[in-house]
Amino acid sequence: MYNSKQIALNFIKSFENSYEQVLSFLLDECIIEYPYADSLNTSSKLNKYDYSIYLKNALKAMNDFKVSDIEIYSVSENLVWAEFCGESFQLGIKLGLGKKYSQKYVVRIKFKKGLIINYKEYWNPLALTPNTSNTQIKEIFKKEN
Numbered sequence: 785m786y787n788s789k790q791i792a793l794n795f796i797k798s799f800e801n802s803y804e805q806v807l808s809f810l811l812d813e814c815i816i817e818y819p820y821a822d823s824l825n826t827s828s829k830l831n832k833y834d835y836s837i838y839l840k841n842a843l844k845a846m847n848d849f850k851v852s853d854i855e856i857y858s859v860s861e862n863l864v865w866a867e868f869c870g871e872s873f874q875l876g877i878k879l880g881l882g883k884k885y886s887q888k889y890v891v892r893i894k895f896k897k898g899l900i901i902n903y904k905e906y907w908n909p910l911a912l913t914p915n916t917s918n919t920q921i922k923e924i925f926k927k928e929n
Contacts, residue, residue, distance in 0.1 A: 786898035789856045792864045795893070795900065796851055799870070803839040807832070810900045817904040846872035846885070862895045 791809065798805040816835045821828040830838060843849065854868040867890050876885040887907050894902040 788864050788895050789858050792856050792893050803843050815902050820909045846875035848874045864893050866891050
């Protein structure tokens with residue numbers, strides 16, 4: 785048995801540290817989903833390898849990323865939902881927002897054998913776009929090295 789709520793909490797907090805730490809929570813066959821990403825012309829479904837490249841670039845663009853107000857709701861041993869706030873001054877500057885980037889996230893996390901098999905993240909794409917071009921967004925969240 786494993787504590788999916790604790791694993792989810794540690795996983796969410798790992799976004800403050802490194803992409804390698806985030807990846808350590810994922811099974812090799814894990815699928816990452818961003819249902820609203822299509823509205824920004826970025827990928828809405830990634831395998832672990834593609835996600836590793838995406839995440840490395842994304843966290844580089846916001847290496848001061850902090851999470852707070854984490855709430856985790858257990859549905860079963862293999863499924864949790866979570867809500868949290870993520871903020872980055874650095875990303876706000878890169879996006880030309882004129883302020884700190886701040887986002888509320890709602891995520892669904894499915895587990896298999898104590899690791900994440902599916903991560904689905906819901907977020908507001910409008911928080912990225914007030915003064916930002918699609919070119920800037922694609923550069924920050926690119927899938928290439």
